[in-house]
Amino acid sequence: AGEGRRMGEVKPLVKLLGLTLLERTILSFNEAGIRKFYVVVGYRKEEVKKHVEEIRKRGIDVETIDNDNWKKGNGTSVLAVRGREKKFFVTMVDHFFEKDVIKDFIENVGRRNTLLVDKEVNRVFNIHEATKVKLKGSKIIDIGKELKEYDAVDTGLFFFNEEIFEAIEEAMEEGNASLAAGVKKLAEKGKIYGHEKKRGYWIDADTKEELRIAEKLILKSIPKKEDGIISFNLNRKVSLKISKWLCNFNISPNLITILSFLTAIAGSILFYFGKYVYTALAGIIIQFASIIDGCDGEIARLKFLSSSYGAWLDTILDRYADAIMAVFVTYNGWLIYRSIIIWFLGFFSLLAFIMASYSRKEYELRYNKKLESKIDNLSKRDIRIFSIFIGSLFNKAFEFMVAIAMLHHIVIAIDLARRRK
Amino acid sequence: AGEGRRMGEVKPLVKLLGLTLLERTILSFNEAGIRKFYVVVGYRKEEVKKHVEEIRKRGIDVETIDNDNWKKGNGTSVLAVRGREKKFFVTMVDHFFEKDVIKDFIENVGRRNTLLVDKEVNRVFNIHEATKVKLKGSKIIDIGKELKEYDAVDTGLFFFNEEIFEAIEEAMEEGNASLAAGVKKLAEKGKIYGHEKKRGYWIDADTKEELRIAEKLILKSIPKKEDGIISFNLNRKVSLKISKWLCNFNISPNLITILSFLTAIAGSILFYFGKYVYTALAGIIIQFASIIDGCDGEIARLKFLSSSYGAWLDTILDRYADAIMAVFVTYNGWLIYRSIIIWFLGFFSLLAFIMASYSRKEYELRYNKKLESKIDNLSKRDIRIFSIFIGSLFNKAFEFMVAIAMLHHIVIAIDLARRRK
Numbered sequence: 001a002g003e004g005r006r007m008g009e010v011k012p013l014v015k016l017l018g019l020t021l022l023e024r025t026i027l028s029f030n031e032a033g034i035r036k037f038y039v040v041v042g043y044r045k046e047e048v049k050k051h052v053e054e055i056r057k058r059g060i061d062v063e064t065i066d067n068d069n070w071k072k073g074n075g076t077s078v079l080a081v082r083g084r085e086k087k088f089f090v091t092m093v094d095h096f097f098e099k100d101v102i103k104d105f106i107e108n109v110g111r112r113n114t115l116l117v118d119k120e121v122n123r124v125f126n127i128h129e130a131t132k133v134k135l136k137g138s139k140i141i142d143i144g145k146e147l148k149e150y151d152a153v154d155t156g157l158f159f160f161n162e163e164i165f166e167a168i169e170e171a172m173e174e175g176n177a178s179l180a181a182g183v184k185k186l187a188e189k190g191k192i193y194g195h196e197k198k199r200g201y202w203i204d205a206d207t208k209e210e211l212r213i214a215e216k217l218i219l220k221s222i223p224k225k226e227d228g229i230i231s232f233n234l235n236r237k238v239s240l241k242i243s244k245w246l247c248n249f250n251i252s253p254n255l256i257t258i259l260s261f262l263t264a265i266a267g268s269i270l271f272y273f274g275k276y277v278y279t280a281l282a283g284i285i286i287q288f289a290s291i292i293d294g295c296d297g298e299i300a301r302l303k304f305l306s307s308s309y310g311a312w313l314d315t316i317l318d319r320y321a322d323a324i325m326a327v328f329v330t331y332n333g334w335l336i337y338r339s340i341i342i343w344f345l346g347f348f349s350l351l352a353f354i355m356a357s358y359s360r361k362e363y364e365l366r367y368n369k370k371l372e373s374k375i376d377n378l379s380k381r382d383i384r385i386f387s388i389f390i391g392s393l394f395n396k397a398f399e400f401m402v403a404i405a406m407l408h409h410i411v412i413a414i415d416l417a418r419r420r421k
Numbered sequence: 422a423g424e425g426r427r428m429g430e431v432k433p434l435v436k437l438l439g440l441t442l443l444e445r446t447i448l449s450f451n452e453a454g455i456r457k458f459y460v461v462v463g464y465r466k467e468e469v470k471k472h473v474e475e476i477r478k479r480g481i482d483v484e485t486i487d488n489d490n491w492k493k494g495n496g497t498s499v500l501a502v503r504g505r506e507k508k509f510f511v512t513m514v515d516h517f518f519e520k521d522v523i524k525d526f527i528e529n530v531g532r533r534n535t536l537l538v539d540k541e542v543n544r545v546f547n548i549h550e551a552t553k554v555k556l557k558g559s560k561i562i563d564i565g566k567e568l569k570e571y572d573a574v575d576t577g578l579f580f581f582n583e584e585i586f587e588a589i590e591e592a593m594e595e596g597n598a599s600l601a602a603g604v605k606k607l608a609e610k611g612k613i614y615g616h617e618k619k620r621g622y623w624i625d626a627d628t629k630e631e632l633r634i635a636e637k638l639i640l641k642s643i644p645k646k647e648d649g650i651i652s653f654n655l656n657r658k659v660s661l662k663i664s665k666w667l668c669n670f671n672i673s674p675n676l677i678t679i680l681s682f683l684t685a686i687a688g689s690i691l692f693y694f695g696k697y698v699y700t701a702l703a704g705i706i707i708q709f710a711s712i713i714d715g716c717d718g719e720i721a722r723l724k725f726l727s728s729s730y731g732a733w734l735d736t737i738l739d740r741y742a743d744a745i746m747a748v749f750v751t752y753n754g755w756l757i758y759r760s761i762i763i764w765f766l767g768f769f770s771l772l773a774f775i776m777a778s779y780s781r782k783e784y785e786l787r788y789n790k791k792l793e794s795k796i797d798n799l800s801k802r803d804i805r806i807f808s809i810f811i812g813s814l815f816n817k818a819f820e821f822m823v824a825i826a827m828l829h830h831i832v833i834a835i836d837l838a839r840r841r842k
Contacts, residue, residue: 308787309840315783316837319776327768331761340755343764347748347771354775355740361782362736366729416737419730 018247042070073177098200117152228380239294264289283392333398349405439668463491494598519621538573649801660715685710704813754819770826
């Protein structure tokens with residue numbers, strides 16, 4: 001269940017990184033496993049309803065619920081769910097949570113009313129505005145903005161059972177129709193618990209500045225753990241900037257995969273001519289292609305478009321791109337040395353490039369876990385292409401390729417030797 | 422719990438396909454998930470105990486139990502377990518079951534006494550000697566060799582709770598100390614059930630002839646479902662014969678992996694000379710290496726030595742062998758055509774050989790299931806090497822290699838295109 005907090009602008013429709021806040025909220029909970037959504041609408045509800053209809057058409061089970069009392073307080077929006085669900089989650093479109101944070105919360109709530117709380121209070125943005133929580137064990141004993149003593153901060157992500165409806169009504173009778181007042185009633189009865197936030201970001205973005213911080217946090221969460229050295233320190237920094245821009249357009253990640261592949265091929269072909277200026281240009285282009293090769297995955301993750309097919313296609317095309325690069329760099333070396341040995345070394349290099357990845361995949365299939373090995377950073381695509389790029393600037397693309405290929409083979413051999421019983 | 426049936430020879434110590442019958446019984450149940458074994462010994466027990474000690478040293482939790490009453494009947498051997506276990510499986514060393522049959526039985530017994538029964542009575546070897554079972558629903562209502570009307574046959578694999586002890590004692594009081602008599606007592610009380618055998622072989626091998634049949638059934642169960650056309654129709658037939666012989670020696674599967682790899686390299690190098698007789702010989706040797714490449718897995722499965730590491734090593738070395746073959750076959754083509762195009766086509770071929778396998782592995786990782794595709798038979802190692810072998814006989818190894826490589830790339834492209842949403 002989702003609930004819109006109303007402000008001067010139509011917040012659910014504000015765009016951030018290619019998605020409206022409403023889309024991002026729904027899709028991030030959908031990704032975490034939630035399959036049914038309610039959007040409680042009040043302020044400029046026709047616009048919001050139209051947008052919800054668009055989301056619905058993309059296959060998400062989402063309904064709108066009118067709340068004509070929205071001006072009284074956001075507790076009325078939770079009341080609007082009554083009769084529809086007996087247990088539900090509540091969040092606001094301007095609250096952002098990292099995927100793992102949502103997943104952990106969803107998987108760990110039981111049947112009790114639960115609030116996701118952040119105990120690292122000194123790391124919370126704008127602590128003055130935050131709702132504080134006093135805990136006794138996991139039970140919430142007091143909650144409010146003005147608490148002097150507190151153990152944690154309210155993140156704005158709730159799990160409720162039907163007890164919340166009565167609590168909100170009691171608070172309304174006392175003249176306060178806010179959800180916070182209802183939650184305070186639950187706390188007074190000892191009927192709400194805190195679940196500690198797992199490692200990962202969350203932010204309540206009330207202002208435009210906080211929205212920019214949210215954007216940064218989202219972008220920062222995108223890179224993969226397995227990123228190699230060059231990828232982490234160089235490629236990602238550039239590709240994230242490109243992705244941030246690209247995600248505003250309706251470009252599919254698979255199209256970017258293919259464009260990056262074609263760019264790599266175009267660059268590789270320039271190695272064919274053998275003149276320094278072409279070779280250097282080839283190096284620059286393949287390095288550029290290597291950078292934008294990160295954008296497909298980034299945009300997929302930013303816009304919740306990840307697919308098994310996309311990941312498969314990307315990996316296969318990467319290997320084909322590597323092979324085409326290897327053959328043209330080898331030809332480039334042949335033009336210089338005119339020795340048949342060059343071709344043997346070319347095979348040696350191509351083999352290294354594919355096998356480095358193959359060996360890791362095969363390990364994962366056989367052992368059912370990733371191959372954890374620090375030296376693997378020396379046999380990944382980022383460093384492979386970066387080496388050839390640097391080599392090409394010195395008109396030594398072939399030599400650099402063979403050197404990095406040798407390193408790849410050594411890494412494969414060490415990985416194999418290490419895991420012998 | 423295991424129980425030895427005694428005959429003129431020391432049956433547990435009889436060797437079959439590199440293992441004693443006792444080893445095979447224990448290891449096949451260990452593979453299916455059983456972790457604690459009792460071997461009830463009577464006849465020539467010191468020899469059996471010594472052998473059990475050897476098995477124990479290999480890390481299997483197995484104990485012997487003396488049964489000095491063994492001559493009275495095999496029910497006494499089950500009684501010997503009393504006080505040690507309250508629920509246990511019973512089988513005999515001369516009963517053989519396919520892995521999936523054991524697994525299915527183990528996973529599906531509850532707390533009730535259960536006998537694995539075979540309802541395909543007309544397919545049972547030596548039905549006259551078999552113990553027949555009359556069922557009512559899943560309950561066993563009568564059991565014995567002389568039954569005129571029956572629904573199934575006793576396979577000799579039991580699961581018992583403590584009720585069996587009393588039943589055997591009752592039968593003993595009536596003068597029959599056989600397990601069959603005890604089971605009949607259980608059946609009379611309605612306290613034993615039949616579990617229908619899953620698809621897969623089982624055999625009770627009382628005679629030397631039946632032991633040869635058991636050997637054949639075991640060998641027949643070894644080939645993998647994913648075997649390609651050439652592998653299924655040619656390579657396996659030869660490799661199983663070699664494995665049947667090799668498994669009598671103390672050779673590790675990984676050693677065979679390495680020997681097959683070295684054989685493939687030796688064969689590949691012969692392509693370097695360019696003379697027909699060398700080329701043809703090279704083709705024969707790589708085809709031979711391709712055949713013995715099956716033996717490592719076969720021996721691992723025959724002797725319960727399968728390991729993740731072995732599978733990983735085998736796959737990586739196969740790819741390296743393919744690459745070395747590709748480079749020498751390309752050189753062979755270069756000697757004939759002396760055109761640089763040959764080297765480009767060589768890269769094209771090497772890429773195909775590795776990517777055919779890579780694409781399948783990557784699919785499996787991304788989709789968490791195997792890529793089911795009939796055309797994949799055209800891009801497997803067996804057909805790849807067989808094509809080059811045939812080509813080399815016509816002194817056209819390079820041409821055949823490029824042709825099969827082209828086929829590989831087409832298969833990869835079709836697989837990718839088909840799975841697009």
